[in-house]
Amino acid sequence: MRSSRAAARTAVFLGALALLAIPAGIVAAQYLNGVALLRALYVAVPAACVLAVVAVACARRARFGAARSLRGGSGSVRAARFLAWAGLYAGITGALALAVYGALRWAQ
Numbered sequence: 001m002r003s004s005r006a007a008a009r010t011a012v013f014l015g016a017l018a019l020l021a022i023p024a025g026i027v028a029a030q031y032l033n034g035v036a037l038l039r040a041l042y043v044a045v046p047a048a049c050v051l052a053v054v055a056v057a058c059a060r061r062a063r064f065g066a067a068r069s070l071r072g073g074s075g076s077v078r079a080a081r082f083l084a085w086a087g088l089y090a091g092i093t094g095a096l097a098l099a100v101y102g103a104l105r106w107a108q
Helices: 002-031 037-068 075-107
Strands: none
Touching: 002 037, 002 075, 037 075
């Protein structure tokens, strides 16, 4: 049961980082002089995707561990799954936005 709790905590942390990676890149581009927005997103979007995939894996481990325990699932497992999948959706959406931008630039 401890491993499912630890996996849930890790998934919550990584999912929150995945959700905050893209806004952090935008803020970095806003306040740092040498960082352009597009270059910041070239780093933030893949980072969000990688963090979210690891968070989904940790959330799956937490869910399976909670299913095998006597106490069953908890709210932290649900929160971990939500944050992990939300981070993955944000990363995929950012990747699609960059892909469309690249396609439009290429078509010019």
